[in-house]
Amino acid sequence: MAKGGHLLRVSKPDTRKMKPMQHILLDTDIGVDDALAIILALNSPELKVEAITSVSGNVHVDLCTRNLLMTLEAMRVREYPICAKGESQPLIKPLVTAAHVHGSDGLGDVTRLLTTDGSRLYPDPEPQLAAMAAVDLIIDLAGQYPDELILVPVGPLTNIAKAMIKHPARMRRVREIVLMGGAFETYGNVTTTAEFNIFADPHAAQLVLDFGVPITMVPLDVTHQVILTGKRLDAEIGERDDRLSQFLRDATRATMEYHQSHERFYGTYIHDALPIGLLTSPEFFETVEAFVQVETSGDLTQGMTIADLRSERPRPKPNARVCVRVHAEAFLRHFFDRILR
Numbered sequence: 001m002a003k004g005g006h007l008l009r010v011s012k013p014d015t016r017k018m019k020p021m022q023h024i025l026l027d028t029d030i031g032v033d034d035a036l037a038i039i040l041a042l043n044s045p046e047l048k049v050e051a052i053t054s055v056s057g058n059v060h061v062d063l064c065t066r067n068l069l070m071t072l073e074a075m076r077v078r079e080y081p082i083c084a085k086g087e088s089q090p091l092i093k094p095l096v097t098a099a100h101v102h103g104s105d106g107l108g109d110v111t112r113l114l115t116t117d118g119s120r121l122y123p124d125p126e127p128q129l130a131a132m133a134a135v136d137l138i139i140d141l142a143g144q145y146p147d148e149l150i151l152v153p154v155g156p157l158t159n160i161a162k163a164m165i166k167h168p169a170r171m172r173r174v175r176e177i178v179l180m181g182g183a184f185e186t187y188g189n190v191t192t193t194a195e196f197n198i199f200a201d202p203h204a205a206q207l208v209l210d211f212g213v214p215i216t217m218v219p220l221d222v223t224h225q226v227i228l229t230g231k232r233l234d235a236e237i238g239e240r241d242d243r244l245s246q247f248l249r250d251a252t253r254a255t256m257e258y259h260q261s262h263e264r265f266y267g268t269y270i271h272d273a274l275p276i277g278l279l280t281s282p283e284f285f286e287t288v289e290a291f292v293q294v295e296t297s298g299d300l301t302q303g304m305t306i307a308d309l310r311s312e313r314p315r316p317k318p319n320a321r322v323c324v325r326v327h328a329e330a331f332l333r334h335f336f337d338r339i340l341r
Contacts, residue, residue: 029057029155031102053134059106086134154272161204199303229267
């Protein structure tokens with residue numbers, strides 16, 4: 001009640017214009033771009049991050065799990081989402097990593113940084129993990145949110161495939177899978193034909209594509225359209241000296257130096273943030289339906305994703321939507337508006 005005894009009129013929100021909350025589970029092999037995806041997801045009001053699960057990929061799952069908790073610590077998250085450790089090895093092939101891109105710790109070598117007194121600038125965080133393994137947590141949440149849960153795998157698909165093998169009935173109630181992976185009309189980033197997430201566990205990727213759950217793929221064709229340069233990062237952060245801003249500078253430095261050496265630009269791709277942007281701002285993206293398959297056995301083409309994306313060609317019944325274009329500048333503005341808010 002307002003002063004003077006008059007009732008204070010409060011307008012109710014127009015629920016017709018409000019988007020329903022999207023329940024998501026992030027499954028990640030946390031390297032630098034994965035950390036940025038986590039920050040974006042947790043700062044997106046359209047999303048409820050029910051859990052984050054780790055998996056071997058950019059580095060071994062032990063380091064990925066630590067990197068997950070370290071990223072949450074850098075954000076000063078008040079209430080952690082449920083976090084669980086996932087699979088350490090692909091379904092069939094030996095483990096490959098990308099530490100040469102993401103640093104030996106997978107997070108831009110931030111664990112090597114020291115303060116003036118010689119202590120670590122980013123010490124190992126206190127473990128805050130679920131008692132159950134990632135595969136079981138994925139299955140459990142698919143049961144808690146039937147026809148609602150969106151899986152967002154931004155690493156190899158090992159955890160997702162194993163959950164499908166272990167409890168297919170429950171996993172068929174997943175609403176959608178929005179993944180970062182694949183390369184169609186561009187070169188791969190681990191071989192000339194394969195993108196890393198698919199290459200790291202091609203058998204898991206093919207199993208997921210065959211499973212029948214709606215899938216949207218955000219491949220290198222699109223993620224290579226968005227480059228975060230060091231100059232842009234510095235300009236956006238400006239004079240901010242908070243913990244997260246420092247973490248953003250420190251974690252991205254090694255990958256920016258890698259791309260300076262290998263691709264002649266000082267910056268980095270933020271691959272894994274794009275599936276988050278697709279969920280919150282689909283108007284930035286263009287997709288086409290396609291029948292996607294994965295090469296699982298070729299000596300030169302293992303991990304290659306194959307689909308005919310030409311609209312004028314007759315195609316088999318699609319099993320996925322594939323992103324083909326993104327409004328890069330609009331996405332970058334959206335990205336910084338969220339992570340630095």
